[in-house]
Amino acid sequence: xxxxxxxxxxxxxxxxxxxxxxxxxxxxxxxxxxxxxxxxxxxxxxxxxxxxxxxxxxxxxxxxxxxxxxxxxxxxxxxxxxxxxxxxxxxxxxxxxxxxxxxxxxxxxxxxxxxxxxxxxxxxxxxxxxxxxxxxxxxxxxxxxxxxxxxxxxxxxxxxxxxxxxxxx
Amino acid sequence: xxxxxxxxxxxxxxxxxxxxxxxxxxxxxxxxxxxxxxxxxxxxxxxxxxxxxxxxxxxxxxxxxxxxxxxxxxxxxxxxxxxxxxxxxxxxxxxxxxxxxxxxxxxxxxxxxxxxxxxxxxxxxxxxxxxxxxxxxxxxxxxxxxxxxxxxxxxxxxxxx
Numbered sequence: 059x060x061x062x063x064x065x066x067x068x069x070x071x072x073x074x075x076x077x078x079x080x081x082x083x084x085x086x087x088x089x090x091x092x093x094x095x096x097x098x099x100x101x102x103x104x105x106x107x108x109x110x111x112x113x114x115x116x117x118x119x120x121x122x123x124x125x126x127x128x129x130x131x132x133x134x135x136x137x138x139x140x141x142x143x144x145x146x147x148x149x150x151x152x153x154x155x156x157x158x159x160x161x162x163x164x165x166x167x168x169x170x171x172x173x174x175x176x177x178x179x180x181x182x183x184x185x186x187x188x189x190x191x192x193x194x195x196x197x198x199x200x201x202x203x204x205x206x207x208x209x210x211x212x213x214x215x216x217x218x219x220x221x222x223x224x225x226x227x
Numbered sequence: 228x229x230x231x232x233x234x235x236x237x238x239x240x241x242x243x244x245x246x247x248x249x250x251x252x253x254x255x256x257x258x259x260x261x262x263x264x265x266x267x268x269x270x271x272x273x274x275x276x277x278x279x280x281x282x283x284x285x286x287x288x289x290x291x292x293x294x295x296x297x298x299x300x301x302x303x304x305x306x307x308x309x310x311x312x313x314x315x316x317x318x319x320x321x322x323x324x325x326x327x328x329x330x331x332x333x334x335x336x337x338x339x340x341x342x343x344x345x346x347x348x349x350x351x352x353x354x355x356x357x358x359x360x361x362x363x364x365x366x367x368x369x370x371x372x373x374x375x376x377x378x379x380x381x382x383x384x385x386x387x388x
Contacts (some may be wrong), residue, residue: 061385064319068381071320072327075311079303086273087299090280094295103281145345184345187285 107187115192118199119207126180126209127221135178140194141213145184151213152222154182159190162197170201178205185214254379255315258322261372262312265325268350269305276302282349286339304328319384322377329370336363 084091093099121129129135130151137154139146146156161167173179179198183190195208209216217223272279280298283289289297308324311317339346339358347355348362356362 061381064381064384068319068323071317072323075307075317075320075324076304079307080300082307083300083303086303087276090276090299091295094280094298095292097291099280099291099295100284103277103284106277107281187281187346 111189111192115189115196115208118192118195120192121180121207121209123209123211123215123219126182126211126216127219129178129180129207130221135180136173138179138181138194138198139213140181140183140190145213147225149213149217149223149225151182151216152224154224157194159194159197162194162201170198173203175202176204178207179203180207180209182209182216183212185212186210188212251383254376254383257372257376258315258318259313261325261369261376262309262314262321264369265305265309265328266313267309269302269309272302272349273306279349282347285344285346285349286335287344288335288338301328319377319380322373322380325373326370326377329366329373333363333366333370336366 090099093102130137137151139150139154139156140158140162141150141156142158143156146154150156155169157169162170179195181191181195181198183194191208191210191212195206198206276298279302280295283294283298283301284291286294304324305328308321308328312321312325336348336358340363344358346358348358350356350362350365
């Protein structure tokens, strides 16, 4: 009986603390709340991401879906899948090679050394929100590769467009 | 000296008390550690509020207005519950809030995994990781930790210790 009384008391205090947290949260993050109620949160986040990337990854060329597919059709470009090996193994852009960031950063990596420095390279990651493609493209540029681009739509956009994908390693 | 108690009688309560004290100390220590984890996670989300809002939206589980509300309030639930638990104030209520948070997140993770979404979990701990078995196990540990501590505290108080 005493345990039930205590539980009731604990729940009452828990609700009070939840109320307190709600008040503080709304007061401190009012802009997030108003934007979300206006339906503009996603657009605002997209704008912020674009701005951040322009500052953080200055000098990295980017491609949209149509541009990436045009390069794919020409057949001259090397597509680099910057996702984790298990994601790559599941499905990837046909002909792409898997080079996650740690592999590219590893000094003397053979897979990187085998690529001609002037080859057209297209790097992609999972979807539009991920920065890994930009990080890998930036790293490759610093290693002396001259024609590197990051495909920002990522594998999700490619797959949703119905473009060629593969499971072979 | 008829009123003087024998030495052994004086020692007995102290000997009985020490395991109980150790238990209490362990209980507090586990509470402080758990509170610290949640306070830190809340702080990360509070200072990176836009990143956290993006992580909440990526789950695609709630309409935008609700996602915004969650992104604004959840960091403060973690800050209040974690902070007060560290300070030792209203510990059982804080533990109940943490149980509620961990249990809700467990459902969200399970649904997201079932839908096959490969997104950042937005957990706000020491390193970024995707929604997956690791995040699920981590949440289960936190849930068991908070639930166990609450039960232990409740038992201790119910027994009048």
